[in-house]
Amino acid sequence: MSGWIAIAGLGPGAAALVTPEVSDALAEATDVIGYIPYVARIAQRPGLTLHATDNRVELDRAAHALTLAAQGRRVAVVSSGDPGVFAMASALFEALEAGPEEWRALDIRVLPGITAMFAAAARAGAPLGHDFCAINLSDNLKPWSLIERRLRLAAQADFAMAFYNPRSRSRPDGFARALQILREECGDTRPILFARAVSTPEENLRILPLGQARPDMADMRTMVILGSSRTRLIERSGPPILYTPRSAA
Amino acid sequence: MSGWIAIAGLGPGAAALVTPEVSDALAEATDVIGYIPYVARIAQRPGLTLHATDNRVELDRAAHALTLAAQGRRVAVVSSGDPGVFAMASALFEALEAGPEEWRALDIRVLPGITAMFAAAARAGAPLGHDFCAINLSDNLKPWSLIERRLRLAAQADFAMAFYNPRSRSRPDGFARALQILREECGDTRPILFARAVSTPEENLRILPLGQARPDMADMRTMVILGSSRTRLIERSGPPILYTPRSAA
Incomplete structure (x- = not known):
């Protein structure tokens, strides 16, 4: 065998x-x-x-x-x-x-x-439809200083951003710091998606402006996606559609 | 209906x-x-x-x-x-x-x-196993200056990078410029993967140092993945394994 x-x-x-x-x-x-x-x-x-x-x-x-x-x-x-x-x-x-x-x-x-970010993106629309990055927010295996540096550079590159492992009981504070950094770099109106337990019976999605995002909106089953400067909402009678156009100009 | x-x-x-x-x-x-x-x-x-x-x-x-x-x-x-x-x-x-x-x-x-980058990554090992970004190298819908800016910031953030649409007949020169920028930012020894037509009968993978990458190694069916500073090769009798460890320190 x-x-x-x-x-x-x-x-x-x-x-x-x-x-x-x-x-x-x-x-x-x-x-x-x-x-x-x-x-x-x-x-x-x-x-x-x-x-x-x-x-x-x-x-x-x-x-x-x-x-x-x-x-x-x-x-x-x-x-x-x-x-x-x-x-x-x-x-x-x-x-x-x-x-x-x-x-x-x-x-x-x-x-x-x-992977979770594409399952979440598909449910919300197409927020990762243009250039984007994926960052693990856990500092178990990397220093927080590197996470902060990546967040700032990713914002300056105007990537949409997908965040894995945003928050856990052993790391209650990192996500609050991440949100603060992102608000400094991207402003308060940028749309952010919290997608929990996508494709399971507990699935829950919420989209709100970055300025209204709170750390306790995420746990280890939550995928967080922040739009780029181009990401937009299409309003309709059902849940809105969150998407990033293909064109950057 | x-x-x-x-x-x-x-x-x-x-x-x-x-x-x-x-x-x-x-x-x-x-x-x-x-x-x-x-x-x-x-x-x-x-x-x-x-x-x-x-x-x-x-x-x-x-x-x-x-x-x-x-x-x-x-x-x-x-x-x-x-x-x-x-x-x-x-x-x-x-x-x-x-x-x-x-x-x-x-x-x-x-x-x-x-998506192509994960199919390609899986065949090569796990080059996208840590923080990474995905960039469309086509300048049909965005200015080249934005592509260059994203490449430099992504390199400074030490992301592994996945490149979609690296090269087409209508855009023969952009990928050469991208490789030049990446060499300036990342040096010549960084491993780069060219994965063509993954999971089809025409599948072909090659891994080489960035300094040896040539523009004609990619076409529109090729996914290109550049490692971060941590990405490494495991040599063995078969094709080597390309992977990025979970730890960044």
């Missing part, structure tokens, strides 16, 4: 947003490894072992996956969204680089998924 | 990367509208009308879709990748905003897809 690792993206939540490529890999896997709420999305079946672990143990989880694959097992490492976007793919390659030489011969594939 | 529009992302090429949500919308549509090579990916069936149009007529195509939906037809507007990323969603909302008031009452959904 020849082992492999598929680092697979489950998308934002709905089954209709899981690619057939990922579904096929999950059907062939002997082991599924991931953070507890993501593994909970995988149906149990005979011959499949589920390994659910807590957050913040990404390197241990990656090493476990590599060890199992080296033993000949077919391992799906699952992330929500896209595994290549602030998720398990980089963690797995960090473990691979630091591990035994034999791991480099393993069959390892990254299977992309629908 | 109640009309609708689904602005649907077909992903980079392979059927295994089309979400079930998009497949379902295509199965229910009476009309499919899009650029010729994307409409060519849709199987003909009784009751379905295919409307394939040339490039650079996005607004006409959008107005056509809105007109059909207002007549009660079920219209899928197809893009490759994700329709919200340098594709048809923004064009459709531009046409909606400029059009008759009644269009605003239409049922319009954006259905996300796997």
